[in-house]
Amino acid sequence: MKHLTSTALAVVAAVGSATVGLAGGAQAQDAREFRIGMITPPAHVWNQEAAAMSETLSELSDGRFSVVVFPSGQLGNESTMLQQLQTGALDMAFLTTAEVTTRVPDIAALHAPFLVDDIADAAAILRSEPAKEMLEKLPAATGTVGPCFAMTGMRQLMTREPIESVGDLSGKRFRITPAPAIRTFFEMLGAAPAPMPLTQVYDALANGQIDAIDMDFESIINFRYYEHAPTMMVTNHHMFGMVALVSGRVWAGLPAEDQAIVREAVQTHCDAIIDRFVAEEAGKLERLKAVDGLTVVEDVGPEFFGDVVARWDTMWAEQTPYVATLRELAAGL
Template sequence: MKLSKSIVAGAVGLSLALSAGAAVAKDFRLGLITPPPHVWTKAADAFGAELAEKSNGAHTVQVFPSRQLGNEAEMLQQLQTGALDMAFLTVAEVSNRVADLGAFYAPYLVNDMDGVAKILRSETATGLLDQLPQQIGVVGVGYGSAGLRQIASRDTVESVSDLSGKKIRITPFAPIQDFYNLLGTAPTPMPLPAVYDAMANGQVDAIDMDLELIWKLKYWEHSKTVVLSNHMMFPMVGLVSARVWAQLSEEDRALVRELMAKHVDSTIDTFVAQEPKFLEETRKTGVSIVEVGPEFFGDAIDQWNAAWEKKTDALAALRKEAGM
């Protein structure tokens, strides 16, 4: 159950009223949905290792990958109450509560991973994090990213009409759900661990996914076509519970902010460097790859933009950062 904004604001106010420097558990718990081999999980492990080193063992981080602590909505609620210390969450989940962050998912806001890096490191993107403590009871320290989104289909896809009415697995958040509704598909929310079997047994017809996971988690084994569209970025954000943050000393806050921001940001560079490799490995599987651009999606992109321009001014600001 979502916490009301008034409850969140009250909790944050109470937390921030506490004097910084109160005792906290030395072993922070950090949750995320990605499996151990994923870039995000490796970044979380590296953050924990460096925090332990730089704090001379005063602080450690126990990482819980693969939804061990629940789905992202559940982990966000745990952050709000202080039951969970830290998390690397998709910006998608946060955008369900802070609409401005949905602007990151504008179709073709960027064309490549270099564009993703430029947007996520911009002043506009950084400024959006300022809303989080009061609105949802968490402190955002920086952004990371996965690769650009593609579509892997069990069937042959030559035009967008081939996707009409098809069940497409999505991450459950409004921007991407709106996009696939506009395409006339049946967007189907589904947790990551269930995707492989769903593709195998036909529970879904296609998936919205990045190249890394299409290759590493072998979704290509049940795909006839990978639509290489690069249609949307997929950012991540490093979060600390506002209640936990309020109990840290200024020195510890600075250390946590510096190191977590460093390691979530490192995922951007990883995908900038590795996206060509992920594409090469996907090609090696023999799956049919159909390269498309914005024209493939018809007027759905303009319709999405028109709807979201009414929801947030952040879209115009991010477009300016992107040089559009």
């Protein structure tokens, strides 16, 4: 804890330094290749934009900076990568918002069930002032700097067997992304949450280890989960966010002008990720509707799930005031 606290203090100091110019005549650094880790495969939008960020960084830094991407959990799961960020062993990562909720409970509000109606509203929430306030909590809580949020679309339910009512979800073994707020939702449905790495999900469906998943269109297409979960309910029950992180130790070692370059490059590609998901979401649904053997049940709204939204809000409002803040914001979109 003492080690983490000293790191966090260094990060907080470094965040402030970005706004006051170069102290003591510090000079921009020599060439540097930033290592960025993520759990998604090379074909995923996150990975594509991370690779494109290398060119952006090069342009902004006059060729000094570049990025090398480590996809598909090559550097470990998200928890492991967060630890690597804290120690400076890893420079950057694109992590799901789920991973950081245990350290910044306010971010759990982004996983409120049926917070938004569609992906365009999800984009507005992730770019909002309350979301920016959440990012400001990261340095002290995680030893990282979070320039921006992005996303990987809306979450849908996929099951091995047809589902006729919410009662049919009871007892089903659901693969979930590990996060208390997400676990709460499925436990309130009577399901049995089963956290596991993304890379293990396909085989777990194939061998019957799990009965169902909640997943976004992008990953459903990339991993072909429909081959073993042939029923998809279009619920949009969660917006699923990403947070771009820079190691606090790495950040603290950058002069202010280089911090500004990194922040601009990361923000550019967070925006690109969001814009791509918003633009492509409808087309991805149409691709899935054309898949032979996949039954797509559309427009499954919050009413299907009974009172779970109200019960979730009651429980999580005690953990963070941002539940109410984001509900109010979403209602005005």
